[in-house]
Amino acid sequence: MAPRPLDYESINENVKKTQYAVRGELYLRASELQKEGKKIIFTNVGNPHALGQKPLTFPRQVIALCQAPFLLDDPNVGLLFPADAIARAKHYLSLTSGGLGAYSDSRGLIGIRKEIAEFIERRDGYPSDPELVFLTDGASKGVMQMLNTIIGSNKDGILVPVPQYPLYSAAITLFGGSLVPYFLEEEANWGLDVNNLRQAIAGARSRGITVKAMVIINPGNPTGQCLSRTNIQELLQFCYQENLALFADEVYQQNIYQDERPFISAKKVLFDMGPPISKELQLISFHTVSKGYWGECGQRGGYFEMTNLSPQTVDEIYKVSSISLSMNVSGQIFLGLMVNPPKPGDISYLxxxxxxxxELIISSSNHNDSFLMIDCEVFIFTYVTVINMHCYHCSKAVLESLRRRAQIMTDGFNSCRNVVCNFTEGAMYSFPQIRLPPRAIEAAKKAGKVPDVFYCLKLLEATGISTVPGSGFGQKEGVFHLRTTILPAEEDMPAIMASFKKFNDGFMEQYEDYRGYSRM
Amino acid sequence: MAPRPLDYESINENVKKTQYAVRGELYLRASELQKEGKKIIFTNVGNPHALGQKPLTFPRQVIALCQAPFLLDDPNVGLLFPADAIARAKHYLSLTSGGLGAYSDSRGLIGIRKEIAEFIERRDGYPSDPELVFLTDGASKGVMQMLNTIIGSNKDGILVPVPQYPLYSAAITLFGGSLVPYFLEEEANWGLDVNNLRQAIAGARSRGITVKAMVIINPGNPTGQCLSRTNIQELLQFCYQENLALFADEVYQQNIYQDERPFISAKKVLFDMGPPISKELQLISFHTVSKGYWGECGQRGGYFEMTNLSPQTVDEIYKVSSISLSMNVSGQIFLGLMVNPPKPGDISYLxxxxxxxxELIISSSNHNDSFLMIDCEVFIFTYVTVINMHCYHCSKAVLESLRRRAQIMTDGFNSCRNVVCNFTEGAMYSFPQIRLPPRAIEAAKKAGKVPDVFYCLKLLEATGISTVPGSGFGQKEGVFHLRTTILPAEEDMPAIMASFKKFNDGFMEQYEDYRGYSRM
Structure with missing residues (x-):
């Protein structure tokens, strides 16, 4: 009998070739184990609310009122909602025509796109045009749409960092393009070396590939590095010389865990460089409500900003957006709230x-950092005495707990046998290198597994820690990693790292054991 | 200078070839006119809330509580929310891990998928497996994903009705497949003739196309017909003989405006037919919260159910879903609410x-239909005396106002010069045929416009009524239509139709004028 059209043999080959490790074999096995009653620590996806992070009250109040606008006419509304949340809900509803139940324009609500453009202007110090800001159901959807726009055939290449977030490899395969890898330098804390870029592009061209765009992920996923201004300048210059568009995945711009390398947007660096490059280089920047201190992953709010695209191309992108009508409207309002959080003077600001x-206050007893204690005092002083005074430390202190978790994790990994790990400068991942002994690699081969998948599966079975093998992100041949988020609660972190160390050191002992018998 | 990678010349040819008329030239011109201060009646998109339909209170209460779960601990919550909304919100939150801010499984929350499967079982009387129900950000996204799964090259053909909802033509072009049109019979109230299908598939095969799937839209968009059971049986048999998968777009299943042809799902008819066809034919059915009496378009909640797909293919579809992580979680909860509305006995039921x-009660003074008046009495009786008694007329009476609007519109169109229109049996559109005089076609050609675009633009400029030209949906050569929704408020409808008639009859007079001068 002939295969049916939706039998495996018949379907789109690109679908079959596509790989997406973040929710791959490890995740599926972890889900099975969880069903069987085993306690699983899901560190495979950057999904903070699933790991206990509470939503911020103010934005959720605003969105609840937008969803239930009849509450605004209820005389009791003030008992459950502060006046500024009520005012903000009215503001956002006034930007819609028909509330959250109506499709918006396919690019998103123009009022929200204006608020985002103003945010970008404040951040970078350069103008931003709301007509060039498009909203999407999460940043991933925007990335996929732009890759689909630029990829026309398997001769169209996209430079992608290795290791990379597998959204890129997956979408490029799905759309039938060619991934052109460039390696990040693990020894230089995952820095970007322009010589690697030149080699990669030369190699691709010799294979007949037209390289059309370059992807950067800054801060890095899974690698956690922050690109320096100089590094960004170099890569912009490279894109300009080589006639590449730049896709800047900047979704972790609010997740920075050190002071030496603050986040700088690719657009700011580009505009600082001035013409001709600032007027010619085509840049797409992506951002989201899923990361930062919001972590509102389930709301699916993302946007991209286009720089130096012709109106004709923007029209084409708009047309394709129209096919799926509009992104979810409540996610659009989350975007508005993210770029316009409560300000000093607002009732909900404090x-x-x-x-x-x-998290800082709760956990301040666990550490001795006197700077942080001073921050707390200033904060409490503000709280008690000058209710509207701007607590200027907040924006820095916000992610202190994540910073400490990143440190605990890096130190923990580096204390393990055959494990080395760079510090997480930004984003929300740790990406330790696991130096697998030859006998472990051999055992993996016998089990029909990629060596790091083999290691991560054993880790999962032994400890319940669900990670993603480095092979899902790409790595140099014979080098192995795993990715874990730094999101588990700070108080759980020492136990998790102890459990990891016990497993790892036992694993290493087993496979470095040459006493003549196998303990497999 | 060489074109840059995102210049129009460089981008994906399939993107450029894609057409999507629902938000095309007419919509853009209407938006411009609106900006200039002209009052526009947007009947181009089925977007009920944008045209004044109010959201249902209960689902919005539930979703507001899910977004603001801290309200559940507030002693005043009972002042703003009824107990059953509170209970339902707790239920849905218990199905998530981390509330609405956490990514769900990429197929959607299993608890919601179970509720949908139970709904399908109740509707059809046959088992439904929640593992084969996937949730998507609106039904369009699901359609696009399944077309991308089945289309591997431009030799893969999809049978699509003409006229059709342009999501299909757009997505097939975008994914590089071949659209194989089959014509619906306007003279037989847009019925489906299997002979047309046979001709279409034979023609495609002679051009080297492998036809892999057939699309039906039932109730029809833009054509508004409901397929009879016999018709569905015939087309299932056809798909089975020809080894085609069937994509059943059933998003208008709750929008039925007559009693002779109730909605019957393709799955029910398939299972009624029994083996071997019921165990072999591959069927994908789509549904949404955007239509029916919900009209919650902006929430982007859709699902598809897969029948007779192998686990291996389902895994591939799951993998591709994973790339964009998860659909918006609040839209998932709307799906749960749609398939489980309040029941008799619930506090919010009445x-x-x-x-x-x-709408029925408000507008009952405007009509003399005694059957409807009896309905109202039964209803009021229920209200006053037996508060928990099931008002069994509701589910039929719900869409009475839309039924009347459909009738006003059909009659209105049929009273116009050179316009003929079938009655809208279901969905939410009217699709009159406009018989354009040769001189109008000539004038359009001179203006560089497709004739029906020319007509619709003139209509827009003259009256503010924003429609979609029939050419956006496909039509037989030399035959012209326009699509309008039946959604404008019932009280506005006579004025809108009068305005249309005035324009149309003037237009016809102008272009049928043979007195030797042109009034263009």
């Missing part, structure tokens, strides 16, 4: 700031 | 039913 601070 | 009734 509570909002406290929630961002919360 | 209010919910009244809201579905509202």
């Amino acid at each position: 509570k909002f700031s406290m929630e961002r601070y919360e | 209010k919910f039913s009244m809201e579905r009734y509202e």
Whole structure:
């Protein structure tokens, strides 16, 4: 009998070739184990609310009112909602025509796109045009749409960092393009070496590939590095010389865990460089409500900003957006709230700031960092005496707990046998290198597994820690990693790292054991 | 200078070839006119809330509580929310891990998928497996994903009705497949003739196309017909003989405006037919919260159910879903609410039913249909005396106002010069044929416009009525239509139709004028 059209043999080959490790074999096995009653620590996806992070109250109040606008006419509304949340809900509803139940324009609500453009202007110090800001159901959807726009055949190449977030490899395969890898330098804390870029592009061209765009992920996923201004300048210059568009995945721009390398947007560096490059280089920048101190992954709010695209191309992108009508409207409002959080003087400002601070205050007894204690005092002083005073430390202190978790994790990994790990400068991942002994690699081969998948499966079975093998992100041949988020609660972190160390050191002992018998 | 990678010349040819008329030239011109201050009646998109339909209170209460779960601990919550909304919100939150801010499984929350499967079982009387129900950000996204799964090259053909909803033509072009049109019979109220299908598939095969799937839209968009059971049986048999998968777009299943042809799902008819066809034919059915009496377009909640797909293919579809992580979680909860509305005995049941009734009661003074008046009495009796009694008329009476609007519109069109129109049996559109005089076609050609685009633009400029030209949906050569929704408020409808008639009859007079001068 002939295969049916949706039998495996018949379907789109690109679908079959596509790989997506973040929710691959490890995740599926972890889900099975969880069903069987085993406690699983899911560190495979950057999904903070699933790991206990509480939503910020103010944005959720605003969105609840937008969803239930009849509450605005209820005389009791003030008992459950502060006046500024009520005012903000009215503001956002006034930007829609028909509330959250109506499709918006396919690019998103123009009022929200204006708020985003103003945010970008404040951040970079350069103009941003709301007509060039498009909203999407999460940043991933925007990345996929732009890759689909630029890829016309398997001769169209996209430079992608290795290791990379597998959205890129997956979408490029799905759309039938060619992934052109460039290696990040693990020894230089995952820095970007322009010589690697030149080699990669030369190699691709010799194979008949037209390289059309380059992807950067800054801060890095899974690698956690922050690109320096100089590095960004170099890569912009490279794109300009080589006639490449730049896709800047900047979704972790609010997740920075050190002061030496603050986040700088590719657009800011580009505009600082001035013409001709600032007027010619085509740049697409992506951002989201899923990361930062928001972590509102399930709301699916993302946007991209286009720089130096012709109106004709923008029209084409708009047309394709139209096919799926509009992104979810409540996610659009989350984007508005993210770029316009409560300000000093707003009723909800203090509570909002406290929630961002919360983890710091709760966990301040666990550490001896006197700078942080001073921050807390300033904060409490603000709270008690000058209710509207701007607590200027907030924005820095917000992610202190994640910073400490990143440190605990890096130190923990580096204390393990055959494990080396760079510090997480930004984003929300740790990406230790696991130096697998030859006998472990051999055992993996016998089991029909990629060596790091073999290791991560054993780790999962032994400890319940669900990670993603480095092979899902790409790595140099014979070198192995795993990715874990730094999101588990700070108080759980020492136990998780102890459990990891016990497993790892036992694993290494087993496979470095040459006493003549196998303990497999 | 060489074109840059995102210049129009360089981008994906399939993107450029894609057409999507629902938000095309007419919509863009209407948006411009609106900006200039002209009052526009947007009947181009089935977007009920944008045209004044109010959201149902109960689902919005539930979703507001899910977004603001801290309200559940507030002692005042009972002042703003009824107990059953509170209970339902707790239920849905218990199905998530981390609330609405966490990514769900990429197929959607299993708890919601179970509720949908139970709904399908109740509807069809046959088992439904939640593992084969996937949730998507609106039904369009699901359609696009399944077309991308089945299309591997430009030799893969998809049978699509003409006229069709342009999502299909757009997505097939975007993914590089071949659209194989089959014509619906306007003279037989847009019925489906299997002979047309046979001709279409034979023609495609002679051009080297492998036809892999057939699309039906039932109730029809833009054509508004409901397929009879016999018709569905015939087309299932056809798909089985020809080894085609069937894509059944059933998003308008709750929008039925007559009693002779109730909605019957393709799955029910398939299972009624029994083996071997019921165990072999591959069927994908699509549904959404955007239509029916919900009209919650902006929430982007859709699902598809797969029948007779192998686990291996389902895994591939799951993998591709994973790339964009998860659909928006609040839209998932809307799906749960749609398939589980308040039941007799629930506190909110009566209010919910009244809201579905509202338009009927408000407008009952405008008509003399005694059957409807009896309905109202039964309803009011229920309201006053037996508060928990099931008002069994509700589910039929709900869409009475739309039924009347469909009738006003059909009659209105048929009263116009050179316009003929079938009655809208289902969905939410009217699709009149406009018989353009040769001189109008000539004038359009001179203006560089497709004739029906020319007509619709003139209509827009003259009256503010924003429609979609039939050419956007496909039509037989030399035959012209326009699509309008039947959604404008019932009280506005006579004025809108009068305005249309005035324009149309003037237009016809102008272009049928043979007195030797042109009034263009």
